[in-house]
Structures are given as C-alpha cells and as structure tokens.
Amino acid sequence: MRSLASLGTAACLALLALAALAPPARALTPAQATAIASGDNDSRIAALNAAVASGDARAAVLAQALLDGAVKVRGDDVYLVGADGRVVDAASGAAVTVPDDADDATSNNRMRGALEAALAGARLVSSDVAVRRAAIAELAKSPLDESQLALVEKALAAETDGALRSGLERMRATILVTSSDRTKRLAAVAELARSSRSAVAGLLQERLGDGGESDAEVRAALQQALGAVRGRLAWGERLAVFFTGISLGSVLLLVALGLAITYGLMGVINMAHGELMMIGAYTTYVVQNVFRSVWPGAFDAYVIAAIPAAFLVSAAVGALLERGVIRFLYGRPLETLLATWGISLVLQQAVRSIFGAQNVAVENPSWLSGGVEVMSNVVLPFNRIAIIAFAAIVLAAVAVLIARTRFGLFVRGVTQNRRMASCVGVDTRKVDLLAFSFGAGIAGLGGVALSQIGNVGPDLGQGYIVDSFLVVVVGGVGQLAGTVAAGLGLGVLNKLLEGVAGAVLAKIAVLVLIVVFIQKKPSGLFALKGRSAEA
C-alpha cells in the first residue's frame, strides 16, 4: 500500500511539473482546499469538481493525497503529509509544520469514487497520450453526471488524437443524453448511435425504459440508435465467432500438418502424435526455465528459442520411434496403431516421472499477452493471432519443402512407388526416417503453439488426437491442401455449432456430419485421382 501511495504521489508531482509548463493556472485557494477536505460529501464533491475543472494542478495533488489518506485538517487549514514525513500547506504548497491537534481527513467510498474520477478528469488534459487514454478509460467506467461535463468539454477542446476524441465525444453524449435540453439530448443520441459498444446499448436501453426518456421524438431517435448499435454489436459477435473458429482451425491445422506427413504421406498411423506435441510443449517449458534462470533480461525471447528446440527434440524422439518400432510395422496400419498407442502411454508416464503429474506453468512472453480491441465486444488476443500467423508460416514451409525440394521429391516418390524409387537409387529407409522425424518435429512446433494458449500437462496430446485424425480423414490422404481446408473448416464449423448448440452437442454434430460426409466422399475432400489412388 505504502509503495502504491508514493507512486500516486509521484504521479501527481509529475502532473504538477506538467501543469507548471502549461499556461498559468488559477491557484487553489485555501477556502477551496478546506471545502474539498472537510464538510459533507455533496459540498466536497462540488468543490472538488469545480477546482479540478478549473485546471488547477494543486487540486489534483490534494485529491491524490486524500485518496492516500495523507491529509490532515485543523479548522480551515489543510495539510498534506508527504511520504517522507514533510508537511506542506495544501493551497500554497509551502512547507509548514502540522499542529498536534490536526485531524486526519477521511473519505468514504462515495467520496473516494469522486476523487478517483476527478483525478482521471485532471489527467484528461495531460500532454502524454497514454496518460490521457488511461484517464478516458477510467472515467468511462465511473458513473458520469453533468458535474463532469465541463471537464469533458475542456478535454475535448484540447484533444487532437482521433480515437481519444471519439471516446470523449461518447462520454459527452453519455452525459448529455440525460440533459434537460431536448436538442442537446437529440444531438447526444445521434452521437451515441455511431457507437459500437455494449455499454452504450445498455445506456440506450435504460433511457428507453421506465423513468427514462419521455419525449416522443427523442424516443424514436433512441430506438433507431439502439437498433444501429445492436446491429454493429451483432456483427462484432459474428466476427468473434469467426475468429475463434479460425484460431481453433489453425491449432488443428498445426496438429494435423505433422499427421498429414506421417499419416497422409507415409501411411503411418501414429497415435503418439499427441505425445510428440506434448514433448514440444514441455521443451518450451524447459527453455522458458532456462531463460528465466540464465538470461532473465531476454525472457521475452524464449518462445523464439523454443521453436527450433521443440522441433529438434520432437524430431529426435520421432527418429528413435521410427528406428525402434515403426519401421518394423510399415504396411500394417492396425498393428502400428496399437504399438504407437503403447508408445504414447510410455511417453506420458515418462513425462509424469520427470516433471510430475501436475500441469506445469508456461508463461506468455509480454508481447504475446493482451490483445487488440477491434470492437468493444471483440478482443483478439495476441497469442491467438500469433498462432494463426505461426500456422500459416509452418504450412508454407511444409508446402515448399514437400513440393519444391529434393527431399520433398524423394518423400513423394517413395510414397507413390516405393520399389521404383528404390530402383532409381533413392535410399527409401533414410527417406522414411527423415520424413517421419520431420512430421514429428512439426508436431513439436504444434506443442510450442499449444503451450501458449492452454495447460501443459502429461495428457495435453490426448485432447487433440481424435480431432486431428478426423482432420486428416476428412481432408483426404496424401494431400496438404485437403488438410488445410479440413482443419480450418472443422475449426470454424465447430465454433459455429458451439454457439448454437453448446460444446458437447457441437462435437457430436460434427462427428455425425463427418460420418455423413464420408458416405459421399469416402476418400476425403481432395481425393487423389488416377493411378496413385489405387496405391
């Protein structure tokens, strides 16, 4: 608390310094200071708002000191006690000694609210854009009334930033919508109709209710404004659903891309794919801890370092699996399924033995926390945006690697005709090994992404394995394009249905749709045609 109070005082001192640069402000009179610090709430608040609206910097210092409980009153004299024990006169700022019989000035919750609003109001005219933005956000949360109108008008006159202007205009309209002047109300409603905030919709709704607006023309305008705001909000919600759908789709895509290589191209059904992702996520966790203890200054960069680390670790585990188990089972998919399920159990238990059965904490770096507010009801989190971008990059890399490189050519060749590829000199066993560990490495990359949006625990992979196999099945074997379309499509479809029917029914509906879909297109969205379809 102490440090918070001193921080507040420091902020006010900074404000004081800024105010000193501004045109000479009217000084706070001792009578005003007394009126603010003592008396009944109504008169205190009125005095406070009047003093702050006049742009007096000493009034802001006094308000902050009152919030900090650092004000003493004796008769008409008001004293501010600094964090270091020095005492100044509230009005003049001159150093004084406080008499022994001075009382602490106290403020109840209502008074504190008014003080905070007043402080925010004072900050509205700060020269620092960030301070002004924070002040507007804070003020918008408190109940506004006409006593703050002068303040808002003053800030609006000085404001140059477009977004902040609209915020202030909305605030002014919020105040004026209850004005006694009918034309002002109409103007305010017209202003509010341009908004896309749920709070504004609430306000308009309230004005339309009992004890709200009585004038017929204003009511009609309110009704129209409410419709406009709601319409915009609905679009926001649709946008949000679409975004979460794309976001889920991109996660599925990352998960399924690895599968598209191991299962789609090589025909190896790998039930331990989820566990390879889990290994990627745990690698991220380890990298995070290393950064925290060795280079705490560069902590924000740990995710970048985790990407190659997770790829390599998962690819190495994948290579071990291929050499140790999977190569003996090529061409026997059901056996591969069971053996890799066994591997997944072993890997899960191994992680439990090493890291414990509890989830481990992976922190977002600062540049991935928070989000952009597109509309008041649509906030796009940075980590989700980053994952969409990451999925796109990985997809592009995989596509280029498979379609344009020698390695990709070999993989495709071995997939289409193993014996012929072998005859022309391709080392098919090496290609198998490389392709499988490449797919495993992609799974590790998926793990890095998942560690940024969800829990990291031993059963992280289990939740995604069913979905990701469905993506590959729907997309069709041997196709990257199919995997992409199916991943994004299933993600969006799932979220759309979730909005209508709830999460569980949506899952079931998606499953039923997939079964129906496979009736029509047994080999997926993008079926291979011609000879390779028979392979």
Add this chain to the structure above:
Amino acid sequence: MSAVLPLPAGAPRGPFLGGMRGRVGVTVALAVVAVVVPVANLLVPAGSVFHLSDYAVQLVGKIMCYAICALAMDLIWGYTGILSLGHGVFFALGGYAMGMYLMRQIGADGQYRLPMPDFMVFLNWKEFPWHWALSDSFVAQMALVVLAPGLLAFVFGYFAFRSRIKGVYFSIITQAMTYATMLLFFRNETGFGGNNGFTDFKRILGVPIATPTMRMLLFVVTGCTLIAFFLLARAIVESKLGRILMAIRDAESRVMFTGYDPLRYKLAIWTLSAVMCGIAGALYVPQVGIINPSEMTPAASIEIAIWTAVGGRATLVGPIVGAFFVNGAKSWFTQALPEAWLYVLGAMFIAVTLFLPQGIVGLVRGSDGVLARLLRATRREAGSAR
C-alpha cells in the same frame, strides 16, 4: 490388404463341443465356476489354504466380464479383421442400463430419502427422462442392455460398412464415436449421473446386493455367461458364417467377387460383438458397484484390443487368457508399483505387435510355439540318451 494371421489350427472341427478335448475343457470350466469357487469361498473356513477370499472372487468376476469383451473383440478383430476402438462404449451402455435399474432399486434409501435417484434430486428433476422411462422394470432394463449397444452398433455399422469404411479409417471413426459418447455421458443434463455415474447400489431384484451369497451368484452367472459365449463364438467360427468372416478378413474384394455381400456378414458379427460387450457391462456393474464415464474413455476401448492381442488373436482361448493376464498384471502392479503400470502396459502394446503377433497362445501352441519346441528338445535329448 492381406493379413498375416493364419487360419486357426484345425479350423474345420466337426463334432459336438469340439470333440473329446473340448468337452472335457468345457466341463472342467463349468465345474470350476459353478462348484469349486463357490465352495472355496463360502464353505471352506477363512484360515484354510483352500479358502478363496472375497477380494479374489470379485477380481476374477470382474476379469471374466473383461474376458467377454475380449472374446467379442476377437470375433470382430481377430476373425473379421475390423479393429474397433468403440467396444468400451458398448460395454458402458450395458453397464449404464443395469446401473439405472440398480439405482431405481435403491428406492428411498438414498442420501435424500426420496424415491428419485440422488443425482436427479440434486438436479431438481421431477420426472424421468424418456430413456429411463421404464427403468423400474428389470425386464425392460435387461432388454435395454441388449438393445442399446445393439442398435447403436447396427446403425453405426450400417453406415460405416455401407460406404466401405475399413481398416484404420473405421478404427478412427469408432474412436471418434467413443469420444463423443463419453462427452455426452459426462454431462449432467443427459441423465447419466455426470462425472460420478451410478453407484451406492443396495439391492438387485429386491435382494441385498452386498451379501456373500449374492456376490457368488453374480460370479456364477458371469462365469456361465462367459462359457456360453465361448461356445457360441466357437459355433460361429466353425460355421460357414465364420469361414466367410475369415475370408473377408483375408481378401474382402475376392469375397465380393464370388457373390457374397460383406455388408451383411460384417454387420451381423459387429452387432453381435457389441451386444456381447453390453451384456458383459451389465454383469460388471453389480459386481464392481459403480459405472461412470471413465469406462468410455478412448483408452478403455483400446485396452480391450490389447487383451485380445496379448492372448492371441484368431484363437478363442486367447482373448480369455489375455484378459486374465493383462488385468491380473494390472491389479498386481497398481498395488505394488503403481508408477510402473503404464510403462508395462505400453511395453505390452509394443512387444505384442512387434514380437508376438499371435499372442501368448501362439507362443504355446503351434509348430514353432515354445511348447512344441520344448517337446522336440526333450524328445531329442531322450533319443540321444538312449
């Protein structure tokens, strides 16, 4: 896709109950289940070496239910080549049908002293959802034990087999079905008791369920059901139906070209297999005293496959041996070395697929089985000693 599995040794076996050896085996099994175990548990005093503890009876009873599942899995996977990852659902459906009947038998003796089951009182429900409308009647619920898994399997199988989904595709789709059903049963508002499922049973057919006699009765019924299903499975395998199933497993296209419609055969065995699992589930619940959605996890379904694989696919004794072996190991490990169990289970999955495609039974039986090799070795030694 050609399977690596050989035909079971001596497939065209003719005489009733598989000849002399078969008849002796079945009689011994029946005697053990219906006479030896009850006597050893109920009549032999607790101090005696021949006494069988209640714990052992419960464990064996439970594993016999699992063995029925493994046998059902063997029919569809070992003999027909279709790997189901959804048999846990059928098992649980049978279990839930029985469980709801047992919930109704609690009557007003629950925590809330009300005629509705506790979980419904908790949700403030006044009447039963449609699927539990007849749950008060034992006959209706026993019909449900058969019908619920049977219908689900029939509808699901019809659409899947009709569009020729096979191999791993089918396995994945059944796993997705398992996953979706599990989510459904986890919900409170679907009327399956949510997370906790059904438990705290008191009576069955008005008789207290926790008495030694009742427990033994359930054990005997389970044992006899297992033997009956074993005989049924053998009858199927040795019939023409069985031959066609194996032909579908080994070369489905050729079966089609010779004029058979695989859909019917697959659908028949798939539905029967599901019903067997449902009955196993119904026998399992009163013995274990609880049914909850954890029986429906994809992992539970895939474990059924490993019982069959460990014991030996495409043999009839194999799945039963496998169920006892794996679950015996599980109950030993989870007590002695709980940390190690998943390693062991995982290793079983890997080892069986890599080194023991015919399971334990294949190890013992057949010309290159351990038993045969041992026999040959001893004979050779006997010959050289002479």
